[in-house]
Amino acid sequence: MQTVNTLAQLQPLVNSWRLAGKRVALVPTMGNLHEGHLRLMEVALQQADVVVATIFVNPSQFGPGEDFDGYPRTEQQDQQQLAAANTDCLFMPSVQEVYGDRPQTIVSVPRLASLHCGQTRPGHFDGVATIVCKLFNMVQPHCAVFGLKDFQQFTVIKTMVHDLNMPIDIIGVETVRDASGLAKSSRNSYLSDSEKSTAALLHQTLCQTRDAITNGNRNYSELAQQALLALQNAGFRPDYFNICQRDTLLPAQTSDQALVILAAAWLGKARLIDNLSFCL
DSSP states (O other): OEEEOSHHHHHHHHHHHHHTTOOEEEEEEOSOOOHHHHHHHHHHHHHOSEEEEEEOOOGGGOOTTSSTTTSOOOHHHHHHHHHHTTOSEEEOOOHHHHHOSSOOOOOOOHHHHTSTHHHHSTTHHHHHHHHHHHHHHHHOOSEEEEESSSHHHHHHHHHHHHHTTOOOEEEEEOOOBOTTSOBOOGGGGGSOHHHHHHHHHHHHHHHHHHHHHHTTOOOHHHHHHHHHHHHHHHTOEEEEEEEEETTTOSBOOTTOOEEEEEEEEEETTEEEEEEEEEEO
């Protein structure tokens, strides 16, 4: 595995692969890798001849008071894991390398960015869209692989790529979970042992709501309120629990067939997100 830190090092390497007719996959990460990230690498290797992974903790997607400074950084372990996963190149740029001095351009997908997580994290998805767009321009991959745990983020990226006519295939990978159903996340390290046990109830609540819907209950507002109350009673501080049409992420109507349930809740120091996507 080759590790590079600058665009001047990265682009000749990627250009040589493209000139040789090789298909290039990109796996963007913020590091502190876990089994979910390694699953993304497996899929990328299936989809392409060479894989570029990135580690960059992106300041523009963190709001005031969020955990940018405390976000877990484990670069040495991450490099070992990526090398063992047969990654061809690791790109670890600095903030200066990515943003330069006084950047003025922001990439935004405004309607999607204003929903769900965007209501309590204003500017977050602008930061996501901007950094992903920049990484796409830097690496110029044929395809890029993202986890579906953050379904809203995945939808924002797909929409950006479609709207800007980017010639990149966006590939989603199902969420990797531990035995309790808890979605793998870098922020799970914030949870105590007892909180990890409680955290599994988020996924269980999603499953219970999905089962109620598939069994014929279409009172989505009441189902969401019941789920919020159940999470609160279990010790969470719920942010939202929304039943949506899968493609638009707007509130589901009774005629919709493709649905996604999106949820976010605080437990201790950790803000957990999860979702379930299904068809009726």
